[in-house]
Amino acid sequence: MNIYGASGHAKVIMDIAKSQNIPVSVIIDDNPQIKFVLDYPVEHIVSPEALKDEFIMAIGDNEIRKKVVEGFKGKFHAAVIHISAAVSSSVQLGKGTVVMPNASVNSESKIGMHCIINTGATVEHDCVLGNFVHISPNAALAGGVEVEEGTQIGIGAVVIPGIKIGKWSTIGAGAVIIDDIPDYVVVVGNPGRIIKKRVLNYAKK
Numbered sequence: 001m002n003i004y005g006a007s008g009h010a011k012v013i014m015d016i017a018k019s020q021n022i023p024v025s026v027i028i029d030d031n032p033q034i035k036f037v038l039d040y041p042v043e044h045i046v047s048p049e050a051l052k053d054e055f056i057m058a059i060g061d062n063e064i065r066k067k068v069v070e071g072f073k074g075k076f077h078a079a080v081i082h083i084s085a086a087v088s089s090s091v092q093l094g095k096g097t098v099v100m101p102n103a104s105v106n107s108e109s110k111i112g113m114h115c116i117i118n119t120g121a122t123v124e125h126d127c128v129l130g131n132f133v134h135i136s137p138n139a140a141l142a143g144g145v146e147v148e149e150g151t152q153i154g155i156g157a158v159v160i161p162g163i164k165i166g167k168w169s170t171i172g173a174g175a176v177i178i179d180d181i182p183d184y185v186v187v188v189g190n191p192g193r194i195i196k197k198r199v200l201n202y203a204k205k
C-alpha cells in the first residue's frame with residue numbers, strides 16, 4: 001500500500017496498516033519540506049514504480065482530498081480498517097476509506113469512497129454515507145442516518161435516527177442534530193442550528 005499525504009492523518013493510517021500487517025511501500029507529499037513521517041522517508045514525486053501499487057489518500061480535509069483524488073492517475077486501495085474497529089460483515093466500504101481505532105460501523109451501513117471514520121466514531125445500522133465524508137472522533141450516527149458527499153460530522157457530535165444531512169456541510173464539534181440538514185451549511189449547538197453557509201474552495205458543486 002502507498003500513502004499520499006504525510007500529515008498527522010497519515011500517521012494514523014500507518015498505524016492501521018501496521019495493525020493489519022499491510023506493508024507501506026511509499027509515502028508521497030507535495031510539500032518538499034516534509035522529509036519524514038514517523039521516521040519513514042517521504043517522497044515528493046509519484047514515480048511510475050509507485051503507481052503500480054494502490055494508494056490511500058491521507059488528506060484530512062474533505063475538499064482537498066476530493067481534489068487530489070480527482071487529479072490522481074493511480075489506483076486506490078480497498079478500505080483499510082484498524083484491527084480494533086468493529087465493522088459488521090454486512091457493511092459496504094468504498095475504496096480509499098479508512099476506519100480508525102475503536103470505531104464501530106454496524107449492520108448494512110453503506111460507506112462511500114475516500115471516507116474517514118475516525119477514532120471511536122459510531123456509525124449505527126443502515127446508515128448511508130456518500131464519498132469524502134468524515135465522521136470525526138467520537139461522533140455518533142444513530143440508525144438510518146444519511147450523510148451526503150463531503151460533509152464533516154465534527155468531533156463528539158451526535159445525530160438521532162433517520163436524519164438526512166446534505167452534501168458539503170459541516171456539523172460542529174459536540175452538536176446534537178435532531179432535524180434534517182441542507183447542503184453547504186455550518187451547524188453548531190444543541191439542538192443544532194445553522195450559523196452560516198459553508199463556502200467551498202475546491203470541490204465542485
Ligand SMILES: CC(=O)SCCNC(=O)CCNC(=O)[C@H](O)C(C)(C)COP(=O)(O)OP(=O)(O)OC[C@H]1O[C@@H](n2cnc3c(N)ncnc32)[C@H](O)[C@@H]1OP(=O)(O)O
Nearest residue numbers: 118136137153154155170171172173174186187188189195
Ligand atoms: C483527528 C482530528 O483532529 S479530526 C478533526 C475534527 N475536527 C472537528 O471536529 C472540527 C469541528 N469544527 C468546529 O466545531 C468549528 O468550530 C466550526 C466548523 C463549527 C466553526 O468554525 P468557524 O467557521 O471557524 O466558526 P467560528 O469559530 O468563527 O465560530 C462561529 C460562531 O460559532 C460558535 N461555534 C463554533 N464552533 C462551535 C461549536 N462546535 N459548538 C458551539 N458553538 C460553536 C462560535 O463560538 C462563534 O459564535 P459567535 O459568533 O457567537 O462568536
